[in-house]
Amino acid sequence: MEGLLIHALVRELSDKLPCRSLGWAFPDESSAAVLLEGVGNLVLRYRPPSPLLTVEPGHLEGEARTPFQRMLKTRCKGRLVALEQPKLDRVVVLHFEGESGFVETPPTQLIFELTGRNANLLLCTPEGRILGLDRPVTRQINRYRELRPGLPYTPPPPYQKLDPRHLGPEELAPFVGRPLEELVRHLDGVGKELGTELARRAGLSLDTVLTPAHLPGLHRAIQSLVEQPGPKTPAELRESWAQEEAEALRKPLREALRRQITTLKARLEDYQKALERLGEASRLRSWGDLLLAYAHQIQPGPSARLRDFSGQEVEIPLEQGLSPIQNAERFYQRARRLEKNAEKALERIAPTEAEIARLEEELRRIQLLSYDELRAGNRLMREKGPKAGLRLQSPGGFEVWVGRSSQENELLTRMAHSEDLWFHAQGIPGSHVILRTQGRPASLPDLLFAARLAAYHSRARGEKNVPVDYTLKKHVWRPRKAAPGQVLYTQSKTLFVDAEAPEETG
Known part of the structure; x- marks a missing residue:
């Protein structure tokens, strides 16, 4: 979602604030919707790489599925008093004033980063300390900033671009003799789709080399884009997002x-x-x-x-x-x-x-x-579980999946919940093991049970003190063109266990 489209929505909603929040709904594990009195559902879809902020009518339902969603439901309350967008960046800050009562809920700010494959949603204090977030970011992932609960929020890296809202005709003169596409790259809040729309409104193509005669019409096209950025209505934006998400599920x-x-x-x-x-x-x-x-x-x-x-x-x-x-x-x-x-x-x-x-x-x-x-x-496949892999139960009652081939490893990992725990013997070919916690806390016996399974179903079977890495499934991904079952992962912890079958496996 491009910056000018976000700006148009923020501008429209800001005229209706402050607005009472009537509660949260969570259509899926990567979507949150706050029902605003007199406005409708303000929906934040934060799954990379296609985040979306939109207002949707009707009645949305869904219980909190992840620990972060449960935190949103309990700590992000009160009237929505302000919406803020730094420059025309793909970042929106929602300010909630909190609630007073028997249990007081302090004010919070919800920061939505609609930054493609780095999309994220963070709940912070008014001073900017992170309370919780969907996707923690460590120094191993991003050298510029670290995003974890308890740390101060660091915004995305600063940049210098031309602000189309305050752009004068004289500021277009340096682009004479250069293709329109180069100007588009220097316009804040304008990406590929809006760049194509700008060229259409100006009666040009993106590879047109600009002349002084083009500048007046181009300036008018930029101003019209600021006032009405997209040819798409909110309904069309939702449909476009749904098509992208559908393709991601189909793939x-x-x-x-x-x-x-x-x-x-x-x-x-x-x-x-x-x-x-x-x-x-x-x-x-x-x-x-x-x-x-x-x-x-x-x-x-x-x-x-x-x-x-x-x-x-x-x-x-x-x-x-x-x-x-x-x-x-x-x-x-x-x-x-x-x-x-x-x-x-x-x-x-x-x-x-x-x-x-x-x-x-x-x-x-x-x-x-x-x-x-x-x-x-x-969702039905997740509830039933994949028709593959070994099925066991941990001491704490969690279901455990064990892959027995590269194809089963890939299937089990793909079908696991984002908040399930994923285990694998460190640096050794072996099974993917899924501890199906779905965000619930797992005890040490549960962790050791899954770790022993990962060690036992690997080439280290029978050895002592085998290192087994584990992390949330959402931190596991398959690189492009990698063979089935080959993955990379981050933010892992390590347990050392003996590679022997737990008693429950028989």
Whole structure:
């Protein structure tokens, strides 16, 4: 969401403040909505890389799913008294005045950073001390600033750009002789989409080299963009966001289905090759028959030249050290193996083709599903759990998932809740282990149970004092083009355990 679009929304809402908050709703684990009296739902969707701030009508529901959402619900109360946007940056500060009563709730400020893949939501005191946030940022991730509870809030790095709200025609003169695209890069609050809209309103293209004659019309286009930044209405913005989110949900499903289809097609090719080798089985049997028929005439050597039953001369390779009868039996065994493979292939071709057709139809169906349908399906899969992996229970009653292959590791990690705990033996190939806490505190016995499973289901099995790293699942990601099950992770802690199976695993 670009800075000028945020500015337009902040400007519109500021005219209606202060405004009483009627409570929070959480449509999913990366969305929060505060119902404002006389305004509607102010929705903050903070999942990277497509954050969105918008006002939505209707009645939104959803209980707090993460510890941070529970903190928002209990500590972010009272009237919304002000909205603030530094410059035209993609940052919005919401000021809540708190509540007085039997239990007093002090004022807070909610800082929403709509910064693409670095999007974040932070709850702070009026003085700027961080109370809680969705995604902690450590020095290992960002050398410029650290964001953790208890630290003072540090805003994103400062920058210098032209403010289109106060831009005079004379400030456009230095861009004469340069493409419009370069001016767009220097305009605060204007990104790729608004840059394209600016070019359209000015009657130019982004690669147009600016001349003095272009400047008056371009200045008017910039002013109109400030007043009405987007061709999209709030409803269209929500729809655009939903499409991006739907594509993000479709992508892993599509990749998984395509991998299955590729695997099945490779098997189908193997089955076809097995059928084609039936001719080879027939030739091997005929060689065996000839060796038995002429066994008493065959001399020792690497091959035997014999006439088949149609009178044609055939050269048959022989294995040194075996008699003609033993060579014949060897050919019969190879023929039986090829015939058995062909028989199995014949049985499996039709079911495999049917499964490929089913998966391809599922692939087409997924492409047509809406964001709400995909989210509902994703939630159902989380509730039921993936149909893969070893399922166990920790001493504290938490469900534990253990991957037994790279594909299962990837599936389990993808389907885990963002606040679940993820375990892996440090620097050793092994299973991904998920302790399904969903943000609830886990005791030391629970942590040790999961860590022992991760050590036991790794190449360190049977060793003593094995280091096992664990972190929240939201700090685990698969790099681009990495193989299934290969991940990177941050903000981990380490437990040292013996790589022995816990008693509960049997």
